[in-house]
Every structure is written in C-alpha cells, then in structure tokens.
Amino acid sequence: MSDLPKRVHFHEEGPREGFQIERETFPLAQRAALVNALSETGLEEIQVASFVSPKAVPQMADAEALFEAVKRKPGVRYDSVWLNERGFERARACPGVHVTGRIALYASDAFALRNNNCTAAEMRSRVNGWLDRYAEVGVPMERALVMAAFGCNFEGEVPPARAITELVWADRACRERGFTLPRVYLADTMGWANPQSVRRLVGMLREALPEAEVGLHLHDTRGLGAANVLAALEMGVSHFDSSVAGLGGCPFAGHGEAKGAGNICTEDMVFLCHEMGIETGIDLDALVEAARLAESIIGRTLSGRLMHAGTLAHYRDRQATARSS
Amino acid sequence: MSDLPKRVHFHEEGPREGFQIERETFPLAQRAALVNALSETGLEEIQVASFVSPKAVPQMADAEALFEAVKRKPGVRYDSVWLNERGFERARACPGVHVTGRIALYASDAFALRNNNCTAAEMRSRVNGWLDRYAEVGVPMERALVMAAFGCNFEGEVPPARAITELVWADRACRERGFTLPRVYLADTMGWANPQSVRRLVGMLREALPEAEVGLHLHDTRGLGAANVLAALEMGVSHFDSSVAGLGGCPFAGHGEAKGAGNICTEDMVFLCHEMGIETGIDLDALVEAARLAESIIGRTLSGRLMHAGTLAHYRDRQATARSS
Numbered sequence: 001m002s003d004l005p006k007r008v009h010f011h012e013e014g015p016r017e018g019f020q021i022e023r024e025t026f027p028l029a030q031r032a033a034l035v036n037a038l039s040e041t042g043l044e045e046i047q048v049a050s051f052v053s054p055k056a057v058p059q060m061a062d063a064e065a066l067f068e069a070v071k072r073k074p075g076v077r078y079d080s081v082w083l084n085e086r087g088f089e090r091a092r093a094c095p096g097v098h099v100t101g102r103i104a105l106y107a108s109d110a111f112a113l114r115n116n117n118c119t120a121a122e123m124r125s126r127v128n129g130w131l132d133r134y135a136e137v138g139v140p141m142e143r144a145l146v147m148a149a150f151g152c153n154f155e156g157e158v159p160p161a162r163a164i165t166e167l168v169w170a171d172r173a174c175r176e177r178g179f180t181l182p183r184v185y186l187a188d189t190m191g192w193a194n195p196q197s198v199r200r201l202v203g204m205l206r207e208a209l210p211e212a213e214v215g216l217h218l219h220d221t222r223g224l225g226a227a228n229v230l231a232a233l234e235m236g237v238s239h240f241d242s243s244v245a246g247l248g249g250c251p252f253a254g255h256g257e258a259k260g261a262g263n264i265c266t267e268d269m270v271f272l273c274h275e276m277g278i279e280t281g282i283d284l285d286a287l288v289e290a291a292r293l294a295e296s297i298i299g300r301t302l303s304g305r306l307m308h309a310g311t312l313a314h315y316r317d318r319q320a321t322a323r324s325s
Numbered sequence: 326m327s328d329l330p331k332r333v334h335f336h337e338e339g340p341r342e343g344f345q346i347e348r349e350t351f352p353l354a355q356r357a358a359l360v361n362a363l364s365e366t367g368l369e370e371i372q373v374a375s376f377v378s379p380k381a382v383p384q385m386a387d388a389e390a391l392f393e394a395v396k397r398k399p400g401v402r403y404d405s406v407w408l409n410e411r412g413f414e415r416a417r418a419c420p421g422v423h424v425t426g427r428i429a430l431y432a433s434d435a436f437a438l439r440n441n442n443c444t445a446a447e448m449r450s451r452v453n454g455w456l457d458r459y460a461e462v463g464v465p466m467e468r469a470l471v472m473a474a475f476g477c478n479f480e481g482e483v484p485p486a487r488a489i490t491e492l493v494w495a496d497r498a499c500r501e502r503g504f505t506l507p508r509v510y511l512a513d514t515m516g517w518a519n520p521q522s523v524r525r526l527v528g529m530l531r532e533a534l535p536e537a538e539v540g541l542h543l544h545d546t547r548g549l550g551a552a553n554v555l556a557a558l559e560m561g562v563s564h565f566d567s568s569v570a571g572l573g574g575c576p577f578a579g580h581g582e583a584k585g586a587g588n589i590c591t592e593d594m595v596f597l598c599h600e601m602g603i604e605t606g607i608d609l610d611a612l613v614e615a616a617r618l619a620e621s622i623i624g625r626t627l628s629g630r631l632m633h634a635g636t637l638a639h640y641r642d643r644q645a646t647a648r649s650s
Contacts, residue, residue: 151637156644191634194600195555222637223593223630224600226552230520261634268548275519275549303628305548309516309586312476312547319481 005238007279016047018247025059030297032069037290039073042282048078051087067096100142101134103127105166110154135177144170145185151192164208184212191221195231202235215239221261242266245291246303265304330563332604341372343572350384355622357394362615364398367607373403376412392421425467426459428452430491435479460502469495470510476517509537516546520556527560540564546586567591570616571628590629
C-alpha cells in the first residue's frame with residue numbers, strides 16, 4: 001500500500017449527472033440548494049450543469065439561471081459541460097462558470113458511432129477543432145478523457161493500447177499548439193473495469209505519458225466501483241470523478257440496461273480514503289448531509305451507502321469522551 | 326496480486342438473511358423457488374432458514390416446511406441457523422438440513438450485551454456448552470466466527486487483538502475436546518472494516534492460527550464491501566459469506582441506521598472473482614437470474630448491481646462471433 005497518494009481530489013459531477021438523467025425537471029431552487037450544500041463540504045470542483053440543447057435536454061435549459069442562483073464559494077471551481085460551439089459560447093458568457101479546456105476521445109469506434117455518430121478517428125479531427133478554438137480564445141487545457149477505455153457494450157473487449165493511443169495523440173496535439181496537457185483520464189463508461197485492468201491501464205498510461213497526472217472516471221455499473229478505486233489508489237491515482245449520493249444512477253431498474261448506471265459515490269469513496277489515512281480536504285459529515293439533501297430532492301432511495309448508515313465519527317467521539325471521563 | 330486464491334467459496338446466506346429481515350412473510354413456494362434457483366448455480370452452501378422462536382421471528386416459523394419444499398440438489402449443503410437447544414434439535418430433526426458445528430463469539434462487550442445480554446467472556450462459557458453438546462451428538466466443527474471484529478457501533482473502535490484472542494480461545498477450546506477447527510471467520514457486523522484493517526486482521530489471524538482457513542463475513546454497510554473483498558483476495562482469503570442480490574439490506578432508508586445493512590452481494594463478488602481470473606464454480610448468468618428472482622419476490626429494487634446491468638458474457642460472445650464470421 002506504499003504507493004497510496006497523500007491527498008485525493010474528487011471532481012463532483014452529481015448535480016449535472018443526477019438532474020440530467022431524471023425525466024422530471026426539479027425546481028431550480030432545489031438544484032441550487034444542492035450545489036450550495038456541496039460548496040460547504042470542501043469540494044474543490046463541482047459540475048453544476050450542461051450547456052446543451054434545451055430541446056434535447058430540457059432539464060438543463062435553465063443552466064444560466066442555475067449558475068446565477070448558486071451562491072459561489074471562493075476557492076470552489078464551478079464547471080459545466082458543452083458539446084458544441086453554441087454551448088461553449090453560453091458557458092463562456094455565463095458568470096461564475098469555470099471554463100477550462102476539456103477534450104473527450106473514444107477507445108471504441110462502435111461506441112463513438114453510437115454516441116457521436118463518428119469514428120474514433122473522426123472524433124480526433126473534431127478535437128483538433130476544439131484545441132484550435134481553445135488556443136484562439138486562450139482557454140487553458142485541463143484534461144483529456146478517453147471513453148470506453150476498459151471495454152464497450154457495443155464493441156466488446158477493448159485492447160488497452162487503444163485508450164493509451166488516444167491519450168498519447170491528445171498529448172501530442174496539445175504540445176503542437178504549445179499547450180501542456182496536465183491530466184489524462186481513463187473513463188470506464190460502461191462498467192467493464194476490474195482491479196487488474198485498472199492497474200494495467202494506469203501503468204501503461206504512466207509509462208506513455210510520465211508527465212501527466214492520471215485521473216479515473218469510474219461508474220459502479222457492476223458493483224466493482226470501490227474495488228477499482230482501491231486498485232487505483234494503490235497505483236497512486238489521486239484524481240477521481242464522482243457523484244454525491246451516487247446521483248446519475250438509472251432511475252429504472254431495467255435489467256440488462258447498463259445505461260445510466262451511476263458514477264462512483266463521492267461520500268462513500270471519500271470515506272474509503274479517510275479510513276485509509278488519505279486526505280481529501282472534505283468534511284465527510286457535511287458531504288453526507290449534502291447526499292441526504294440530494295436523495296430528498298430526487299425523492300427515492302439513491303445508491304450511496306454511507307449516507308444511509310452514517311459515518312463512524314460520532315461513535316469514535318462518544319468512545320473518546322467515555323475514555324476521557 | 327500474487328497471493329490471489331485459485332478458487333473462492335461463497336456461503337450463500339440470502340434466503341435466510343433476506344426473508345428474515347422483511348416485515349412481511351413471503352409465500353413458502355416463492356422462498357423455496359429462490360433456494361431451488363440458487364441450487365442450480367453451482368453454489369456449494371445455501372443457508373435456507375433459521376430455527377428460532379416463531380414468536381420472535383414469525384417469518385421463519387415454517388422452517389421445516391420450507392426445507393421439505395426445497396428440491397435438494399446433490400452436492401449442495403443446505404444449512405440453517407439456531408440460537409438455542411430447541412432450535413438445534415429442530416435443525417437436527419429436520420430432513421435435508423446440513424448440521425455442522427458453528428460457534429459465534431464477540432470482540433465487543435457492548436455489542437454482546439446488546440445482542441446476547443451477556444459479556445464476551447460469558448459468551449465463551451455458552452460456547453463451551455455448545456462445544457460439549459456438539460461432541461456429545463457427534464456434530465463435526467465447521468467454523469468459529471467473531472462478531473464486531475473490526476469495530477462496533479456500541480463500543481467504537483475495537484482493538485484487532487480482541488478478535489484474534491476470541492478465535493485463538495475457540496481453537497483451543499476445540500482442541501481440548503479433540504476437535505480441529507477448520508475455519509475461523511472475522512465478521513464486520515456493523516460495517517467498520519476498510520481494506521487496511523482487513524489486511525491487518527487477516528494477517529494477525531494467520532499468524533495466530535496458521536492451520537485454520539480464514540473466512541470473512543462482510544457487510545456493505547458503508548460502500549466498502551467490494552474494496553474489502555479485494556483486499557482479502559489479495560491476502561489469499563478464499564471463503565466469504567454473502568447474499569444473492571444483496572438480500573438482507575434494510576428495507577427502510579433510515580438515515581443513521583446501520584442496522585440491517587446487507588451482506589456483500591454474491592453475484593457482484595463472483596463477478597469480481599471471475600474478472601480477476603479466480604474460479605468460483607458458479608454459473609454467473611444463472612446466479613444473476615436467481616438474483617432477479619429474489620428481487621421480483623421482495624418487490625423492490627435490491628442493492629445488487631450486476632443483476633441490473635447484466636454480465637459481460639453476451640457482449641464477449643457477440644464479439645467472438647463477429648470475429649469468427
């Protein structure tokens with residue numbers, strides 16, 4: 001366990017993931033209240049909304065109003081998702097949005113075709129367009145992410161080299177424009193990762209891009225989320241995307257439907273880190289309260305475990321008090 | 326990962342755990358159907374019911390009738406739980422019940438008092454009585470388990486030595502009667518374990534009792550179940566108690582209520598083993614079907630993940646077919 005990172009950073013995607021997947025649109029005040037609660041937990045990055053077509057995603061039509069309603073906490077970065085120039089312009093024009101350069105690539109052609117109606121190679125040329133655009137407006141690069149890095153429901157097993165190749169390409173494309181690419185993410189978009197494949201890909205990525213920080217975007221689709229995070233922590237991985245309360249989980253218990261299975265649960269994974277002596281800068285009890293708020297807003301039991309069982313803090317406090325008295 | 330076991334054994338506790346925790350009593354035919362489905366998965370041990378007071382646990386009042394209704398598969402051991410002489414006699418008298426010597430001890434006095442109205446030391450003397458009884462009737466010893474081995478909601482942190490001391494005592498008590506104690510179990514009764522404490526206790530237990538096989542009884546109370554299983558697998562642990570579909574989880578999303586949080590989910594952990602190349606002897610697709618049957622009987626979404634997402638088998642098959650054609 002000697003490679004454990006001293007500190008782990010969680011990129012909170014719950015508000016965007018969670019409210020985007022639901023059929024109903026929740027009151028803006030409730031969505032703002034969740035972001036405000038998350039702002040008080042010590043989280044450094046919170047993904048608030050998507051700037052996408054109101055026709056395609058009516059739940060996110062009021063992204064600007066939501067950002068305006070959020071009480072912004074100094075030191076917290078509030079970010080967003082965009083998929084086209086119109087969305088990028090909305091994000092840049094919206095006060096309070098932390099706009100950084102993000103690019104996404106595909107390790108699976110079948111998934112790229114299904115999700116973006118293009119091949120993985122065609123996605124690269126689209127990414128070239130984004131890199132030029134970011135250079136043009138002076139937006140600093142933050143991350144490149146490769147989807148379906150561990151496997152694909154539409155293609156099957158994906159050779160590890162595929163994800164590495166895409167991220168090495170992204171790194172070179174950034175360098176050609178005088179950027180550095182600080183972080184590279186492996187995304188287990190459809191829940192194919194296991195502790196061994198996590199170790200293998202993280203190891204290969206470190207060898208290929210020794211200067212970049214490695215991050216993971218994991219879903220708990222098949223119950224291996226916590227095991228995959230442990231394997232990554234033991235490889236020294238210190239950046240994870242996650243969702244408070246497990247927000248983003250599919251609201252329909254449709255069997256055989258990996259679609260919409262949630263990100264790993266932020267507070268459960270923060271608990272894992274803290275129990276192993278790894279710092280996160282997060283107030284776990286405050287985060288559990290935010291998770292309970294998320295559950296009360298959504299109105300059904302969400303997949304996070306810790307928020308239902310409670311943390312161990314008060315048991316330990318009671319024990320300490322008993323000993324000292 | 327060199328210490329991974331070649332084969333892992335799962336002791337299925339879902340039928341007993343799951344139907345015992347529910348307020349309603351489910352039709353005997355449905356409970357028998359679940360056991361019958363589990364019998365066809367390759368599981369070697371299935372805990373069918375408890376022989377306990379019908380007043381205290383009306384859901385288990387018809388344990389004998391349930392055993393009679395079960396279609397017993399050769400090679401599968403169908404076991405049960407008893408807490409007193411009356412229950413033990415019922416189990417011994419009931420056709421089809423695999424009766425072996427099991428003893429339970431406490432690493433926490435506070436939990437022993439709460440759960441058994443006795444101290445951990447008093448529990449030992451009760452256990453002496455059971456060992457004499459097992460010797461008297463010639464029931465072979467199978468396992469000793471120590472509850473609250475990793476921590477306790479009523480006592481707080483529990484020093485690792487406490488659990489080890491209890492199991493070393495149990496081993497000696499067995500030897501004094503000419504028994505050997507084949508398996509010793511650490512139970513994380515209230516969800517305090519983390520990967521580091523799992524490694525620590527398993528290591529200490531191996532040193533203390535090098536001849537016994539180590540087993541784990543883990544609950545996924547706070548979301549670390551899969552991570553704790555991974556840590557145990559990397560220590561070579563090859564015996565786990567678990568529940569199909571995560572049966573046994575608390576049906577009420579009561580915050581701060583660790584009570585009733587489910588065992589680790591059998592099919593999710595079998596999936597973990599198989600993805601890491603560890604044999605279980607289990608047909609995962611058949612087990613997922615059994616999990617879906619369990620969920621349909623209980624009538625609400627259960628915590629198992631794999632049964633909702635589906636296994637990876639058909640994606641791989643489709644890929645193999647595409648390649649060969």
